[in-house]
Amino acid sequence: MIKIVKRDQPSKAIFFFTPVLAIFLTLIAGGIIFYILGFKPFEALKFFFIVPIADKYGFSELLLKATPLCLIAIGLSFCFKSNNWNIGAEGQLTFGAIVSGGVALLFYDQEGFYILPIVILAGAIGGMIYASIPAILKTYFNTNEILVSLMLVYVSKLILDYLVVGPWSNPEGFNFPETRQFSDSARLPLLFEGLRIHAGIFLALAAVVISWFVFYKTYLGFQMKVSGFSLKTAKYAGYKGKKMIILVFLISGACAGLAGVGEITGPIGQLHREVSPDYGFTAIIVAFLGRLHPVGIIFASLVVAITYLGAETAQIFMQIPKYTGQVFQGMILFFLLASDYLLFFKFKFIDSKK
Amino acid sequence: MIIDVNFVGLIIASIMASAVPLILASCGELITERSGVLNLGVEGMMIIGAISGFALMTVTGSLIIAVFGAMLAGVLISTIFAFLTQTLITNHVATGLALTIFGIGISAMIGKNFVGIPGKEFPVLFEGLKDTIPLLSPILFGHSIVFYFAFALPFITSYFLKKTKIGLIVRAVGDSPESASNQGINVRLVRYACILYGGAMCGLAGAYLSMIYTPQWIENMTGGRGWIALALVVFSTWNPIKILIGAMIFGGLTIIQFHMQAIGVRIPVQFLTALPYIVTIIVLVVISRDSRKIRLSTPSSLGKSFHKDN
Numbered sequence: 001m002i003k004i005v006k007r008d009q010p011s012k013a014i015f016f017f018t019p020v021l022a023i024f025l026t027l028i029a030g031g032i033i034f035y036i037l038g039f040k041p042f043e044a045l046k047f048f049f050i051v052p053i054a055d056k057y058g059f060s061e062l063l064l065k066a067t068p069l070c071l072i073a074i075g076l077s078f079c080f081k082s083n084n085w086n087i088g089a090e091g092q093l094t095f096g097a098i099v100s101g102g103v104a105l106l107f108y109d110q111e112g113f114y115i116l117p118i119v120i121l122a123g124a125i126g127g128m129i130y131a132s133i134p135a136i137l138k139t140y141f142n143t144n145e146i147l148v149s150l151m152l153v154y155v156s157k158l159i160l161d162y163l164v165v166g167p168w169s170n171p172e173g174f175n176f177p178e179t180r181q182f183s184d185s186a187r188l189p190l191l192f193e194g195l196r197i198h199a200g201i202f203l204a205l206a207a208v209v210i211s212w213f214v215f216y217k218t219y220l221g222f223q224m225k226v227s228g229f230s231l232k233t234a235k236y237a238g239y240k241g242k243k244m245i246i247l248v249f250l251i252s253g254a255c256a257g258l259a260g261v262g263e264i265t266g267p268i269g270q271l272h273r274e275v276s277p278d279y280g281f282t283a284i285i286v287a288f289l290g291r292l293h294p295v296g297i298i299f300a301s302l303v304v305a306i307t308y309l310g311a312e313t314a315q316i317f318m319q320i321p322k323y324t325g326q327v328f329q330g331m332i333l334f335f336l337l338a339s340d341y342l343l344f345f346k347f348k349f350i351d352s353k354k
Numbered sequence: 355m356i357i358d359v360n361f362v363g364l365i366i367a368s369i370m371a372s373a374v375p376l377i378l379a380s381c382g383e384l385i386t387e388r389s390g391v392l393n394l395g396v397e398g399m400m401i402i403g404a405i406s407g408f409a410l411m412t413v414t415g416s417l418i419i420a421v422f423g424a425m426l427a428g429v430l431i432s433t434i435f436a437f438l439t440q441t442l443i444t445n446h447v448a449t450g451l452a453l454t455i456f457g458i459g460i461s462a463m464i465g466k467n468f469v470g471i472p473g474k475e476f477p478v479l480f481e482g483l484k485d486t487i488p489l490l491s492p493i494l495f496g497h498s499i500v501f502y503f504a505f506a507l508p509f510i511t512s513y514f515l516k517k518t519k520i521g522l523i524v525r526a527v528g529d530s531p532e533s534a535s536n537q538g539i540n541v542r543l544v545r546y547a548c549i550l551y552g553g554a555m556c557g558l559a560g561a562y563l564s565m566i567y568t569p570q571w572i573e574n575m576t577g578g579r580g581w582i583a584l585a586l587v588v589f590s591t592w593n594p595i596k597i598l599i600g601a602m603i604f605g606g607l608t609i610i611q612f613h614m615q616a617i618g619v620r621i622p623v624q625f626l627t628a629l630p631y632i633v634t635i636i637v638l639v640v641i642s643r644d645s646r647k648i649r650l651s652t653p654s655s656l657g658k659s660f661h662k663d664n
Contacts, residue, residue: 033460033463037463085447087447087451137635137638137639137642141639141642141643142642142643143635143638143639143642143643144588144638144642146392146394146447146657147584147585147588147634147635147638148635148638150394150581150584151581151585151631151632151634151635152631152635154578154581154628154631155628155631155632158624158625158627158628159624159628161624162622162624162625165624166622281451281455282455284448284451285451285452285455288448319466320463320466321462321463321465321466321573322462323458323459323461323462323463323573323574324459324462324463325459326455326456326458326459326462327456327459327460327463328459329455329456329459330398330452330453330454330455330456330457330459330460331456333448333449333451333452333455334434334438334449334452334456337438337442337444337445337448337449337452338438338442338444340442340444341442341443341444344443
C-alpha cells in the first residue's frame with residue numbers, strides 16, 4: 001500500500017528538481033494536445049521549441065523576449081518572497097512605458113547622450129509610481145493588493161490607449177494610434193548589426209546580480225525571507241512591515257517600468273497600443289518557475305520566452321493560433337504548482353499485511 | 355428634445371443584455387469566494403464556455419446540448435483548479451492565473467476551425483408581447499431564457515446563502531474552515547462543489563456571449579469581462595443583490611459610451627471604460643479601511659489554503 005506522508009522539512013533537492021519535472025510534463029502534455037489536434041507530436045514540438053531558436057536570428061529573438069520577462073520576474077521575486085502579491089506588473093510596465101515614452105517624445109527632434117539615461121530613469125520612476133498605489137493602499141488602508149494591482153493593469157492600458165489615440169498621437173501619422181518615432185538618442189543601442197537584441201539585456205543582468213546580492217547578503221533580504229515564512233515572526237522580530245511592503249513594491253515596479261522602457265526604446269521605438277504581449281503576467285510564471293532565485297529566473301525566462309517564439313513559428317508552419325503559447329505557459333505553471341506537492345509530502349510504501 | 359419612451363426602453367434592455375454575462379460569472383464566483391476560495395480563473399473559464407458552447411452548437415446543431423455542454427466544460431476546467439488548490443494545496447492566486455492563461459490559449463486552439471462561421475438564432479421568450487406596454491415591453495419581453503435566468507440568479511443566490519442549510523455551510527466553510535471542520539463538515543468537499551459550481555456559471559456566461567450576445571466565435575472574445583466579473587464580486591462586498599446593481603452600472607457604462615459619442619459628449623471613451631476598475635478600487639479601499647466592515651463582508655479565509663492534517 002502507498003501512503004502519503006507529510007515531510008518533516010521541505011526537500012531542498014526536490015525544490016530545484018520540480019521546475020525541470022514541470023517542463024518535462026508540459027512537453028508530454030503538449031505533445032498529446034498536438035496529437036489530438038492531428039499533428040505529429042514530435043514534429044510539432046520541434047517546430048515549437050527547436051526551430052525558432054536554431055539560428056543566430058532566432059537566438060537573438062529569444063534573448064529579446066527573455067529580457068523583459070527576466071527583469072520583471074526579478075522584481076516580482078522581491079514581492080513574492082515577502083508575501084506580497086503584486087500581480088499587476090503588466091500595469092507597472094505599461095505605466096513605465098507611458099512615462100518614459102512621454103519623456104522621449106519631449107526630445108523627439110533632439111539628439112544627445114543625456115537623453116537615454118533620462119528616458120530610462122523616467123520609466124523606472126513611472127513603474128514605481130504605479131506600484132506604489134497598491135502598496136500604499138495595502139499598508140494604510142488594509143486593501144487587498146491582488147485585486148488593486150490587477151484592476152490597475154486595465155486602467156494603465158486604457159490611459160495608454162487614450163494617449164496614443166488622442167493627445168500624443170503623431171501629428172503626421174494619418175490618425176494611426178501611435179506616437180512619433182523617438183529620436184535615435186532615445187533608443188537603446190543594438191548589440192549586433194542586423195539583430196534586434198539590444199542593450200536592455202544588461203539592465204536585466206544587472207537586476208539579476210543586484211537581487212542576488214540583496215537576497216543573500218543583506219539584512220533586508222533576511223527580513224524578506226522571514227516575512228515570507230511567517231508574518232507573525234517578522235512582527236515579533238520587530239521588522240518594520242509597512243516600510244518593507246512599500247519597498248518591495250517599489251523595486252518590483254521599477255523593474256517592470258524598466259522592462260517597459262526596454263520595449264519602447266528597444267524594438268518598438270515609439271508608443272502604440274500594444275507595448276507588451278502580456279509580459280507582466282507571463283513573468284509571474286517565470287518568477288515561480290525560477291523558484292524566486294535570480295539564477296533560476298534567468299533559465300526560466302529563457303524557457304518561457306521560447307513559448308512566445310514557438311507560438312509564432314507554429315502559427316506560420318502549422319497554421320495554429322499564436323495563443324498556443326499560452327497553453328504551454330498555463331501548463332508549465334499547473335505542473336509546477338502540482339509538483340510542489342512533492343516538496344511537502346512524500347509517498348511511502350507501507351506493508352499492508354502488518 | 356423629444357425622448358422616445360420605447361428608445362429609452364431599448365437602451366435599458368441593451369444595458370441589461372450586456373450585464374448578463376457579468377451577473378452569471380459574478381454570482382458563480384461569489385459562491386466560490388464565499389467558501390473561501392479565490393479563483394482568478396474566471397476569464398479562462400468564461401472563454402472555455404464560449405468556445406465549447408459555440409462549437410457544440412455548430413457540430414450538434416442542438417442549442418440545449420450546447421448550453422449544457424458549455425456549463426460542463428466550465429465544470430471540467432474548474433476541476434483542474436479544484437484538484438490543484440484543494441487536493442494538492444497549491445496557491446490560489448497562481449493557480450487561478452494559470453487557469454486564465456491556459457483557458458485563453460486552449461480556447462483559441464479549439465476555436466481555430468470555428469472562426470468566421472455564422473452563429474444560430476437563439477429563441478426568445480414572450481416575443482408576442484413586445485409592443486404591449488410602452489417603455490417596459492422591450493425591457494421585459496423578447497429575451498433568451500438565459501437572460502431571465504441571469505436576472506433571477508442574484509435573488510436565488512441570496513436566498514441560498516441566507517436561508518438554506520447548505521448555504522449556511524458554505525458560509526461557515528469560508529468564514530472559519532477550522533470550526534466548520536470541527537463540526538464535522540468536509541471542508542474540502544464543500545470547496546470542491548463551490549469551485550465546480552463557479553465553473554458552471556462562468557461556462558454559461560461564456561456561452562451567452564458566443565451564442566446569444568454576439569453569436570460567433572472570435573479569439574479572446576470575452577475581452578476582459580472575467581476580470582470585471584471578479585471586480586464586481588468585490589464591488590458587491592460579496593452580496594449577490596449588489597452584484598445586480600453593479601452589473602447594471604458596469605454594463606451600462608459600456609453601452610452609454612456608444613450613445614454619448616453619438617450625441618457628441620466629449621468624455622474620452624477610455625475614461626468610461628476605466629471607470630468600473632477605478633470604482634472597484636475605491637469600494638475596496640472604503641470597505642477595507644474599516645476592519646470591522648471587511649470582517650463582516652469578506653469571507654475571512656478567502657484565498658487561504660486549508661489542510662486538515664490527518
